[in-house]
Amino acid sequence: MKKIFRFIRKVILWFFILSIGGVILYRFFPVVFTPLMGIRMVQQIAEGEKPVFHHQWVSYNYISDNLKRAVIASEDQRFFEHNGFDTIEIEKALKENKKRKRPRGASTISQQTAKNVFLWPNSSWVRKGLEAYFTVLIELIWPKERILEVYLNCMETGKGIYGAEAVANQHFNTTAQKLTASQSALIAATLPNPIRYNSAKPSAYILRRQSQIMAQMRYIQLPDKKIAGKKSK
16 A cells, blocks of 8 residues: 555656746747647547648747737637636636536636647546646746636637647638738637638627627737747748
8 A cells, every 4th residue: 555655646746847847848849749739630540541630839929919909809808817727717617507507618718728738628527627837837937828828829710720820821811910800810710610610711609709899809908928939830
């Protein structure tokens, strides 16, 4: 029993060392590959398809403010106000889910970043617990602009497409820096399910979502401060 307890203590200790070290590392270095990217590639191979992978990191300063506003308007309007968890949206979701057949979530951009970078997509209590843990870590160690930068570079934006630069190239033949408000709203509109919805070929539903997001974008204020970073090419 003593050996078992010693082993468990070592596992827990190494988990904390590696998780905190990883969060510190990604505070300064680009995230070039995530568990989600790997899972999607395995799924493509399992289905007999050739793996598709488009991803290119670009720094915060080279991502259009239009896309930043669109994603915040669509996903997390209190992003710059909360500490990783939006208690107002959580309370709303709990009340609404008592009447809804399909429960809605209240995940913030911070939570989604924690999940995208460190965890896996399938929901479970274990993943939710780890997601909360990593959310606290990145909120403590990363500034808000860094969280948004990582999210915009790692979000799934289509089949085999990840991040702002890749979707700008693949769907709009432009760069992340030059995305218009209209294009940005289309990308944000597909984020709940970017495999089902295509920002390059928007359905009537996505076009309605685009209009709603563009109406909200005008109320989103970004901090004047921009984080330093080199453009990745």
